[in-house]
Amino acid sequence: MKALVIKQPWANQILSGEKTIEYRSWNTKYRGDILIVSEGQAIGIMTISDVRYNRQSGMYEWVISSVRRIKPFSVRGRLGLFEVPYHPHTDYQTNQEHR
Template identity: 40%
Template sequence: MKALSLRADYAWDVLAGDKTVEYRSWSTKYRGDLLICATAQKIPETIPGHAIVVVRVKDVKKLGDRQYAWLLDHVRAIEPFPVKGRQRLFNVDDSLIKYHPEVDDENHPSHADAEAFANQYLVPLMY
């Protein structure tokens, strides 16, 4: 799967559904599923150096000279796993990605399901 590294706090915002646009100085023709990986920078209450969520790149809009808005949707929680991030888009083996369908924004997870997922998979890895 194609992957993109973001600062750990921004990756966390994507997982929470609060960040639906990623601004980049470069465009891509890629559309489809994208694994979001948190960079190794240690930011409190995040999971640095891990892949944490899969989203879909719905579209990329040109905003200006070297300014692009990547529109993200369809947030899907995964079991976090360590990833060494890279610049630009990079590939990660699909077999490493374990989805949790009960925590998928299109299935409208309950607060209890989201909290159970967080307590089991996210909280133990938080910095």
Template identity: 35%
Template sequence: MKALSVRQPWAHHIFHDGKDVENRKWETNYRGDVLIHSSKSFDGPAADKRRFLIDHPHETFGAIVGIVEIVDCVSDMDSDWFHGPHGFVLRNPRLINPLPCKGMLGFFTPDIDFSQIRPLGDAA
């Protein structure tokens, strides 16, 4: 399964706040499930990162944190989350137990044991 790195706080917003589009400078023809990798970096000033960590002390960085379906790629969208120039339209976000891994640019195949992918809270 392919993965896509997303900086915090945006990865959090996909799974907790209804963020329905991932903004990119490039287009994709890919459709289907993709793993979301929460990158180690934060998108915003240090003060915002401190506030984010205070509000979300258990948020994960540097790991695969969930799965989402990409259903379209658009250049315009009626969503408060769309800022373009391209947007991967997201549906069906599912959190998983985090799997530490190194991220990469673009779509990538993560160096993880795929048999370890479990819904969040499932210890089996």
């Protein structure tokens, strides 16, 4: 599964549903589920449904359409999107969902 490191407190704001846009300086063509990694732990899954370029800020807005908490597990973070051997249909434990 694709994964992305997001620093605190933004990772928790995504998990709580407060933050629905992730700002990045780089674009991606990827759409779908991404594992949220923060402070060395995978803590949730978010769905990237769209990416828009904001001319005013010069940043890309990654639109988050769904967030699911998972049972945390250790992950070594990397820059950009990276692969983690994780199977969400059998491995994750959903505690709450935001749309």
